[in-house]
Amino acid sequence: MEKTGLINLEYVNTVIKERPRDIHKGDCGKVLVIAGSVGMAGAAVLCARGALRSGAGLVRISAPGELYPILQVGVPEATCVPRELSLPDLMACDAIAVGPGLGDDGQSAKLIRTILKKYEKTVVLDADGINAVSREGLLDELRETGAKVIMTPHPGEAARLLNYCGIDISELDRPATAQTLAEKTGAICVLKGSGTLVATEDGESYTNTTGNPGMATGGSGDVLTGIIAALAGQKLSPVDCAKAGVFIHGMAGDLCAKSLGETGMTSLDLANMVALAFKQIVGK
Ligand SMILES: NC(=O)C1=CN([C@@H]2O[C@H](COP(=O)(O)OP(=O)(O)OC[C@H]3O[C@@H](n4cnc5c(N)ncnc54)[C@H](O)[C@@H]3O)[C@@H](O)[C@H]2O)[C@@H](O)CC1
Ligand SMILES: Nc1ncnc2c1ncn2[C@@H]1O[C@H](COP(=O)(O)OP(=O)(O)O)[C@@H](O)[C@H]1O
Numbered sequence: 537m538e539k540t541g542l543i544n545l546e547y548v549n550t551v552i553k554e555r556p557r558d559i560h561k562g563d564c565g566k567v568l569v570i571a572g573s574v575g576m577a578g579a580a581v582l583c584a585r586g587a588l589r590s591g592a593g594l595v596r597i598s599a600p601g602e603l604y605p606i607l608q609v610g611v612p613e614a615t616c617v618p619r620e621l622s623l624p625d626l627m628a629c630d631a632i633a634v635g636p637g638l639g640d641d642g643q644s645a646k647l648i649r650t651i652l653k654k655y656e657k658t659v660v661l662d663a664d665g666i667n668a669v670s671r672e673g674l675l676d677e678l679r680e681t682g683a684k685v686i687m688t689p690h691p692g693e694a695a696r697l698l699n700y701c702g703i704d705i706s707e708l709d710r711p712a713t714a715q716t717l718a719e720k721t722g723a724i725c726v727l728k729g730s731g732t733l734v735a736t737e738d739g740e741s742y743t744n745t746t747g748n749p750g751m752a753t754g755g756s757g758d759v760l761t762g763i764i765a766a767l768a769g770q771k772l773s774p775v776d777c778a779k780a781g782v783f784i785h786g787m788a789g790d791l792c793a794k795s796l797g798e799t800g801m802t803s804l805d806l807a808n809m810v811a812l813a814f815k816q817i818v819g820k
């Protein structure tokens with residue numbers, strides 16, 4: 537398999553397959569979404585919907601109790617568990633998505649530390665999860681963890697991680713930034729934007745070929761986090777989760793733009809359209 541180049545449908549068809557007839561939801565992965573805070577419950581809804589629309593068997597949302605009424609309406613298919621997670625709860629899931637709308641209370645850094653220390657399956661680190669790593673200086677923990685980490689910064693979050701204070705984000709050298717982050721942290725780096733990049737610490741680098749400006753709307757990154765975590769729950773390799781995830785996310789965005797237009801499409805439309813993207817890839 538090529539170690540660099542464009543992420544296209546030909547590649548995605550090699551990793552996204554039709555479901556066996558006798559599959560059951562346990563085979564489709566248990567995804568833990570650690571997201572949302574008061575005022576940002578929507579990020580948890582969008583992340584969980586992205587995971588469910590990507591075929592996750594079970595989605596549990598770890599959030600503060602006061603969000604439960606909103607979450608149970610926003611994602612009736614998911615269950616809610618407390619933010620203060622027991623270790624067995626943490627270890628029982630097949631993949632973790634952490635960060636969307638998490639906010640920046642002291643709790644999040646503590647939780648991320650525990651995950652990096654104890655968890656050994658795939659973790660998708662996004663948004664305020666990334667910001668906690670920057671704020672608390674957890675880059676060494678990221679490097680040393682037994683977990684397989686896929687981080688999904690937008691350029692603003694990437695600049696924070698690298699302490700690029702005061703630079704003009706639009707001047708960022710995107711391929712170099714993605715590569716530097718992957719090498720510095722050992723994580724797979726998904727550097728989002730128009731033409732999202734996927735970089736690994738051993739120099740693999742891929743450019744996504746789907747997506748459009750209609751995706752420049754609040755919450756679309758939260759959806760991607762859920763998609764990637766769901767693919768991890770279905771046992772794709774971390775780099776395939778990142779590559780296929782960004783492709784499918786952008787493909788859903790293109791389907792939204794086709795039906796709703798780039799101006800009025802929202803991240804909730806995007807989350808729901810992920811289902812159609814999978815249908816077009818799998819053929820059913
Ligand atoms: N409904 C919700 O609950 C939502 C919650 N959100 C959460 O809000 C928190 C803050 O995230 P935000 O990303 O909004 O805020 P940030 O302050 O982290 O980033 C926003 C800034 O990043 C820079 N930026 C982002 N993408 C860029 C690009 N492609 N090129 C150049 N500059 C770029 C811009 O300066 C932009 O103003 C996160 O936890 C996020 O998950 C957001 O996802 C929006 C929706
Ligand atoms: N102009 C664009 N073209 C293609 N994709 C875009 C464009 N603008 C934003 N996106 C995509 O939308 C998502 C935005 O992520 P992010 O900034 O984290 O959103 P949020 O935090 O609001 O959920 C990324 O996946 C990015 O690649």
Ligand SMILES: [Mg+2]
Pocket residue numbers: 662663690757758
């Ligand atoms: Mg984001």
